[in-house]
Amino acid sequence: MGKKVKMKTRKTMAKRIKVTGSGKLMHRSSGRGHNTAKKGKRRLRRLRQEKLVSKAMEKHVRRSLGL
Numbered sequence: 593m594g595k596k597v598k599m600k601t602r603k604t605m606a607k608r609i610k611v612t613g614s615g616k617l618m619h620r621s622s623g624r625g626h627n628t629a630k631k632g633k634r635r636l637r638r639l640r641q642e643k644l645v646s647k648a649m650e651k652h653v654r655r656s657l658g659l
Contacts, residue, residue, distance in 0.1 A: 601656075601657055611659070618643065
């Protein structure tokens with residue numbers, strides 16, 4: 593019998609996604625990099641918060657993180 597291959601974590605994903613205590617996946621909001629002068633204060637305030645990873649992407653992200 594051969595050796596069992598270990599799954600490798602995609603480090604780029606690991607840097608961008610955080611797993612909460614209950615197992616949910618959180619990521620940073622997009623749209624805060626540049627051109628913030630033309631965006632409203634309320635919009636920028638909301639973009640500061642982290643968002644949940646969508647249901648459509650959750651399976652892909654979990655596999656990439658090795659969860």
